Amino acid sequence: MSVQIQITDEKLHKLYAAMDKHKTKPGPLMPTLHDAQKIFGCVPLEIQKMIATELKESIAKINGVVTFYGQFSIVPKGEKIIGVCLGTACYVRGSQGILDAFADDLKLKVGETSEDGKFTLQATRCIGACGLAPVFTVNETVYGNVSVQKAKEIMKTIR
Ligand code: FES
Incomplete structure (x- = not known):
């Protein structure tokens, strides 16, 4: 069984607002990923791509971080x-x-x-x-x- 992730405009708006905020400080990737996990319940590849473009990071690096740390997940988790x-x-x-x-x-x-x-x-x-x-x-x-x-x-x- 699996749950479909919902990428709504409202959630995207929150993600971009979070990235705008984090970009003003050094090391914006981890706080952005934490926010993305909170907003979407997971950080799937399509969200990773948006983060990569915005933060000018490679997808490989972002995917590596997401799959390494237990607090992030690629598939949605339950409430x-x-x-x-x-x-x-x-x-x-x-x-x-x-x-x-x-x-x-x-x-x-x-x-x-x-x-x-x-x-x-x-x-x-x-x-x-x-x-x-x-x-x-x-x-x-x-x-x-x-x-x-x-x-x-x-x-x-x-x-
Ligand atoms: S084995 Fe340590 S909390 Fe379960």
């Missing part, structure tokens, strides 16, 4: 990004079962976004909250010491 930690501490405490339960509940595979654009399911590496293992995140919120049952209950509340 709520669910990340289940599969780091060692979480894994041995059953996080794979939590990931499977979410996959089942949302009918998504890892890395996919629901067609309505609400949810993206991700498996993450250790997020540094091993004392709370197993953990998962919904955007910035961390849920710790979760069982499959508890994860399902939390899921009902965020739907």
